[in-house]
Amino acid sequence: MAKTTNGRMTRREILRRQQEADERRKRLIKVIAIVVAVVVVIAVVAVVVTKVSEKRRQDAIAGDASAQIKPPNLTADGSAIIADPGAANAALTIDIHEDFQCPICKQAEDAFGSAFDQIVANNQALVRYHIRSFLDVNERNNASSLAAIGATCADTVGKFDSYHDTVYAHQPAVEGTGYTDEQLGTQFAQEAGITGADLTKFQQCYNNRQTSQVVQNMESINLKAGVDGTPAFFANGKSVSLQTLSALTSTDAATVLATFQKAAGLS
Numbered sequence: 001m002a003k004t005t006n007g008r009m010t011r012r013e014i015l016r017r018q019q020e021a022d023e024r025r026k027r028l029i030k031v032i033a034i035v036v037a038v039v040v041v042i043a044v045v046a047v048v049v050t051k052v053s054e055k056r057r058q059d060a061i062a063g064d065a066s067a068q069i070k071p072p073n074l075t076a077d078g079s080a081i082i083a084d085p086g087a088a089n090a091a092l093t094i095d096i097h098e099d100f101q102c103p104i105c106k107q108a109e110d111a112f113g114s115a116f117d118q119i120v121a122n123n124q125a126l127v128r129y130h131i132r133s134f135l136d137v138n139e140r141n142n143a144s145s146l147a148a149i150g151a152t153c154a155d156t157v158g159k160f161d162s163y164h165d166t167v168y169a170h171q172p173a174v175e176g177t178g179y180t181d182e183q184l185g186t187q188f189a190q191e192a193g194i195t196g197a198d199l200t201k202f203q204q205c206y207n208n209r210q211t212s213q214v215v216q217n218m219e220s221i222n223l224k225a226g227v228d229g230t231p232a233f234f235a236n237g238k239s240v241s242l243q244t245l246s247a248l249t250s251t252d253a254a255t256v257l258a259t260f261q262k263a264a265g266l267s
Contacts, residue, residue, distance in 0.1 A: 100147035118253035143178030153205035236264035
């Protein structure tokens with residue numbers, strides 16, 4: 001290193017080092033600029049891909065606005081499907097919030113579904129199913145909405161209960177796998193006992209997404225009501241926790257009914 005006799009760097013050496021430092025700074029700035037540009041491009045691409053995916057998802061569940069229909073057992077406020085309107089004057093109303101892609105909802109259905117079916121059959125309570133579809137966002141698909149469209153279309157031919165149970169019976173083992181149009185539009189309908197002219201009517205409803213607006217409104221209404229998770233159960237508006245139900249020593253209709261009656265203050 002060139003130095004003066006007293007050990008200090010010469011003016012030329014100082015200038016050289018400053019130039020080298022300037023060159024290093026310029027190279028660093030250039031690298032940073034390239035990295036930032038790449039990050040920006042990746043972010044833009046991610047946003048575009050997300051928007052395109054969301055557009056495709058929305059297109060897949062959207063129906064012709066002029067062809068929308070209202071399921072016969074839709075509640076007046078549009079928040080649920082009544083399992084059996086014959087129990088409209090019952091002292092007890094059971095509200096069930098569920099999403100067809102929710103694994104815990106299936107566990108609850110497996111455990112208590114037959115009890116609710118029996119309660120409905122006996123007209124012992126008005127049972128309302130709030131079919132939710134928010135898991136589409138989490139799972140990045142449209143299976144919850146499409147299954148809800150299938151269930152509400154099944155209501156138009158009087159087969160909501162059996163279709164509802166069939167969808168849960170076939171919930172994929174891997175969360176997020178979803179359901180296919182073939183399953184929802186044909187297989188599940190036939191397994192639920194929809195045949196002949198009713199099958200044609202159901203498939204027209206499903207294929208044209210004629211209850212898509214009902215499904216979207218149902219999710220919006222229930223979310224605004226403060227129910228942001230599934231499964232959720234209420235007895236005359238009072239919450240019945242899944243923990244309470246899971247602690248029951250029996251899951252027969254009488255025990256389940258008594259639990260909801262107690263929660264509602266009817267016993």
